[in-house]
Amino acid sequence: MSTVDSSLVAQLPLFAGLDTAELDAVLSDARSARVAKNAAVFRQGDEALSFYVLLHGHVRASKTTAGGEQVVVRYVSPGETFGVAMAIGLQRYPATATAVEDSIVLSWPASSWPRLVERFPQLASNTLRTVGTRLQESHTRVVEMSTQQVEQRIAHALLRLAKQSGRKVDNGVEIAFPISRQDIAQMTGSTLHTVSRLLSSWESRGLIESGRQRIVLRDPHGLVLLSEQDPHGVEPPAKA
Amino acid sequence: MSTVDSSLVAQLPLFAGLDTAELDAVLSDARSARVAKNAAVFRQGDEALSFYVLLHGHVRASKTTAGGEQVVVRYVSPGETFGVAMAIGLQRYPATATAVEDSIVLSWPASSWPRLVERFPQLASNTLRTVGTRLQESHTRVVEMSTQQVEQRIAHALLRLAKQSGRKVDNGVEIAFPISRQDIAQMTGSTLHTVSRLLSSWESRGLIESGRQRIVLRDPHGLVLLSEQDPHGVEPPAKA
DNA sequence: CGATCGATTGAGCCCTCTCAAGAGAGGTGG
DNA sequence: CCACCTCTCTTGAGAGGGCTCAATCGATCG
Missing domain, CATH: 1.10.10.10 (Winged helix-like DNA-binding domain superfamily/Winged helix DNA-binding domain)
Incomplete structure (x- = not known):
């Protein structure tokens, strides 16, 4: 399956404020793919060629240090966006995304991001909210590690x-x-x-x-x- | 001084991609203010009525835990945006911003953010980059606290x-x-x-x-x- | 010139890590 | 279907990094 049924994804935060026709336009650039358990969607340091929405399953984002130690950044649940390196100005993925169970992802070529945000500025605002929420969560984690x-x-x-x-x-x-x-x-x-x-x-x-x-x-x-x-x-x- | 000389701020990341006329339009909503050393620009939990750009000085952003412990989130340098709670969907500031030396800030009413991003979608993209960079920095900190x-x-x-x-x-x-x-x-x-x-x-x-x-x-x-x-x-x- | 705030330094402890060994669960191939 | 093998989990012993508690010193400012 390469095309995507828009009714499945209509209420995702990423697409808030888009009408059905607009949503279809955005989705026409997307492909869906199955990712097997324990397979990587992308790896830290890879060129950021795509960004993703998780449709089904769970994905773990983790960073590896220079010394080889791993830190889990977060777990991605269905409906969430991930791999948005491109949108925040990164050429390469800052973490590795691994399916912790059989999963289904929707992916867009990173190269279409600029065109998409130009046509649908809502996408930038929506992504800004998402990234902002993650920043809060990360700060919460820093506070906990500092005080608890x-x-x-x-x-x-x-x-x-x-x-x-x-x-x-x-x-x-x-x-x-x-x-x-x-x-x-x-x-x-x-x-x-x-x-x-x-x-x-x-x-x-x-x-x-x-x-x-x-x-x-x-x-x-x-x-x-x-x-x-x-x-x-x-x-x-x-x-x- | 209530109005702002656009030449001072033309090359800030927040305004990337705006021409002079557009920049003037954005700046017409802004006011500048002096903040004395050790005074708060805003406090954690306050209603997020404004967002800011630091023109001069240095500002410390810190979070206080339920138990009263403080954690420094970051130091803001001149040219940086801060207090963007509104843009990431927060009603209240998640941290306290304190001038660590006499400082000058530019402020916009949070209520004008939606109108500004509608007229100048670049602002959302630019802010997305900024917030994304901070997310990277926060993750770096989590990794360091976990492994070093x-x-x-x-x-x-x-x-x-x-x-x-x-x-x-x-x-x-x-x-x-x-x-x-x-x-x-x-x-x-x-x-x-x-x-x-x-x-x-x-x-x-x-x-x-x-x-x-x-x-x-x-x-x-x-x-x-x-x-x-x-x-x-x-x-x-x-x-x- | 006194008072307040920041910095220094010692002593002792404890939470969590490291090192070590082994047991159980689950998958897989013959 | 069973035997093996790998991966996860458990548990003990010991050490140590960094914290808490405590006291003092020094500097800046009103």
């Missing part, structure tokens, strides 16, 4: 993943894609050993239930309390 | 400040605005004590020279070496 201990950071990370990509199951909320201790470590600036120890402890306390690349939040509120805990016994601030 | 020790992070921070706002002096490069040990701690996720200890050590080794809210990089290359040092004796990767 590992336990609080990991609790926050799980709660965010569950909110973003949670699936209700009988025992609670399950993170809807495969995620390892190592992945969580790379999201929180920790190590897989520390993550494993903490998750084991939480499991024994009934807060979560987990297995191989699988985590179910059994008591989200309990995790919220954990995530608000202050290391030195100072009370968490009263909710205003 | 405090000493490397502080060395990087000083080198970036010097590159961004350095002023050549006889002994080296001076950071061109007042900055305390505490400020550096809040930029790097450390404490003022650790920063003080490290700067003292660097000063005794001749790498820097410092005083009250004043830092001169005397041997930037030495700092680069420090910033690339690996904690476990593994060689920094050869520059490809």
Whole structure:
């Protein structure tokens, strides 16, 4: 399938404010493609030849340092834009995008971005909002890493993943894609050993239930309390 | 002074691609104002009534956590846009902007942003680039906090400040605005004590020279070496 | 010239990392 | 369908980087 049914994507944030005809015009430049689990959509340092919308599945964006260490930048959920390097003035992708499960992406040639924004200025505004939201999220992460201990950071990370990509199951909320201790470590600036120890402890306390690349939040509120805990016994601030 | 001389701001990134007449039209909505040292331009949580360009001086953007801890998000240099909450869909400022020295800002009512981007779509693209660049910088910071020790992070921070706002002096490069040990701690996720200890050590080794809210990089290359040092004796990767 | 704010430095501790070993789960090919 | 192999997860022991606590010094400003 090379063409795309516009009804599927009409309400995505990227296309807010476009009417049906305009949407069709934008979509006529796009192609859809299947990406197998564990395959890369693009790699850090590659020339940024395309930008993408995720239609189905989940994609992990991660950066590799000069020393070879990996840091997970974010997980992309269906409907989100990714690989917009071109729009922010980059020639090359600043991170690697890997499908963590079988996924379907919509892609545009980066070369058509200038023409698209000229015809549909809304695209620039919409993308600006998206990138702005990501900037807020990244700042939140910097603040957490600066002020919180590992336990609080990991609790926050799980709660965010569950909110973003949670699936209700009988025992609670399950993170809807495969995620390892190592992945969580790379999201929180920790190590897989520390993550494993903490998750084991939480499991024994009934807060979560987990297995191989699988985590179910059994008591989200309990995790919220954990995530608000202050290391030195100072009370968490009263909710205003 | 309420009106602004367009020649001063013609080459700012925000206005790239606008001709003189268009620039005048945009500037006719703007007012300039002086901000005294240590005064706030706006505060975190305030309604985002304006957005700004810094004409002169330096502004620190910082976030305060629920627990009262502060984290420095960035320092704004002359020519840069800040307070663009409105453009990224926020009703309130996500951080506090404080002049760290007497400064001059240009401000627009946030309410005129929609009209401005409609008339001058370039503004959205230009702002998208700016916000994208900040997102890259924020990710860099996350990566550093995840993978490097405090000493490397502080060395990087000083080198970036010097590159961004350095002023050549006889002994080296001076950071061109007042900055305390505490400020550096809040930029790097450390404490003022650790920063003080490290700067003292660097000063005794001749790498820097410092005083009250004043830092001169005397041997930037030495700092680069420090910033690339690996904690476990593994060689920094050869520059490809 | 006193007061306030920033910087320095010591002592001790603890959270989290590193190092190490092994067990369980799942996929795959014969 | 079973045996093997790989990848993920677990858990212990020990060390150390950087934090907390505490006290003092120095400089700038009103």
